[in-house]
Amino acid sequence: MKSYEKQAYGCPKPLGRLCPLLSALVIGQAVVQAGLVSPAAVIIVSITAIASFATPAYSIAISARLLRFVFIICAGTMGFYGLILALFVVVVHLCSLRSFGVPYMSPLAPLNPEGLGDTFFRRPMWAYKDRPKFLSSNNNLKREGDNQRPLPPKSRGMKTSNMKKGDGTES
Structure with missing residues (x-):
C-alpha cells in the first residue's frame, strides 16, 4: 500500500483529510473552554487549515504556511489585536515591495x-x-499603434477553378 493510499485515523478514504481537521476543531474548543488559548487563535487555525486545501502550488503553500504560523502566534498571544497587528504588518510589507x-x-x-x-x-x-x-x-x-485589435484572417473564398465537369466533385 502506497503512502497516499493510507487512511488517516481510521476514516474512510474520502473523509481522510477531513477527520484530522474536525478533531483539531474539537480539541480547539476544549482548549478555549479551559482558557489556555484565545478564540481568535482557534478561528485563525481553522481558517488557514481550510484554506490550505485550496492552494494550487507547493511554493505558495510553503509561504502561506510560514504566514500561518505568524498569524497563529500573534492571535494566540495578543488575541484579536494581535491578528489585526499581523495583518497590518503584512499589508505594509506588500506595499513596500x-x-x-x-x-x-x-x-x-x-x-x-x-x-x-x-x-x-x-x-x-x-x-x-x-x-x-x-x-x-x-x-x-x-x-x-492605434489599431491593435486582432482580426481573424481574411477568407480566401471557395476555390472552384480546378473542378472538372463529370468527376463527381460538383454538387
Missing part, C-alpha cells in the same frame, strides 16, 4: 485612479490605449 520598479500593490497603493479600472476585471490587451503610468516616461504615454 517593488517588482521591476513598479509598486507591488499598484494601482491601490500608491493610488492611481486611471489604473483602478483593471483592478478586478482585466480588459483584453488590444483595448489598452495608454501605457501604465509607472512604466511610461512623459514622452511615451501612448501605445505604438
